[in-house]
Amino acid sequence: MNNKRLSLQEIKEKYPHQYVGLIDIEHEKNNSDVKTAIVLYSDKDKSYDELTKLAFEGKIMLMYTTSDEDELFFNGYQEYFEVNGERIFG
Amino acid sequence: MKEFSVDLIPSFQRPVIKLYEMTTLIDTGAVIPTFSLSPEILKSMFNAKLIFKNAQIGGFGGNCLGDIYSLENFKIGELNFDILEVFVPQNSVTKHPFLLSATMFSGMDYDFDTINSKFIISIPDEMSFHREFHIQDLKGKLYTQIVN
Numbered sequence: 509m510n511n512k513r514l515s516l517q518e519i520k521e522k523y524p525h526q527y528v529g530l531i532d533i534e535h536e537k538n539n540s541d542v543k544t545a546i547v548l549y550s551d552k553d554k555s556y557d558e559l560t561k562l563a564f565e566g567k568i569m570l571m572y573t574t575s576d577e578d579e580l581f582f583n584g585y586q587e588y589f590e591v592n593g594e595r596i597f598g
Numbered sequence: 599m600k601e602f603s604v605d606l607i608p609s610f611q612r613p614v615i616k617l618y619e620m621t622t623l624i625d626t627g628a629v630i631p632t633f634s635l636s637p638e639i640l641k642s643m644f645n646a647k648l649i650f651k652n653a654q655i656g657g658f659g660g661n662c663l664g665d666i667y668s669l670e671n672f673k674i675g676e677l678n679f680d681i682l683e684v685f686v687p688q689n690s691v692t693k694h695p696f697l698l699s700a701t702m703f704s705g706m707d708y709d710f711d712t713i714n715s716k717f718i719i720s721i722p723d724e725m726s727f728h729r730e731f732h733i734q735d736l737k738g739k740l741y742t743q744i745v746n
Binding site for chain 1: 605606607608609610611612616618619620621635636638639642643690692693694695715
């Protein structure tokens with residue numbers, strides 16, 4: 509648990525490849541993107557079931573920090589390939 | 599036409615909205631809505647009832663086993679699924695708890711405005727904001743049916 513306010517990029521860098529429960533979200537001006545937020549929980553603190561229950565109760569917003577990057581491989585969509593550490597989009 | 603919109607979250611590459619404080623992927627290539635949530639959570643959230651067990655669907659980099667549940671009152675903006683039958687995989691298939699399928703919006707006009715970050719849904723005047731979405735298993739194949 510951490511009470512420091514972080515930007516979305518900082519959240520992704522500090523909590524990669526995991527679910528986070530966000531509170532006190534500041535949204536971008538013209539859309540619903542998270543600009544900054546406080547990470548109340550990650551899936552190191554609470555199980556996925558506990559996090560989804562908290563989200564449904566409106567106590568946190570649940571998101572997976574690197575879903576785009578991780579799912580493209582996970583689901584075998586092959587939307588990009590990685591060659592020598594460089595991503596090539598299909 | 600009646601129209602409403604839900605905000606897209608633009609930092610995702612694919613169309614993602616927020617429902618019930620969770621990220622929700624709109625998969626226009628999907629036929630069956632897939633909710634990667636535990637049955638206990640679905641029961642408390644949507645009064646879920648088990649319809650049938652051991653269903654199998656493909657499309658997530660292979661075949662995937664799970665069960666079909668019937669949920670009550672699932673809302674997407676002004677649209678209310680009085681009954682929504684969904685696939686609940688044994689193992690999560692996506693990092694988004696809710697995956698909505700194109701078939702859920704059958705008979706509607708929907709549009710992803712990625713300039714203004716809106717998922718816009720238009721419904722013919724004669725169509726209700728309430729609908730039911732059913733899944734049927736016919737000899738091992740899953741079929742969907744919309745009831746307005």
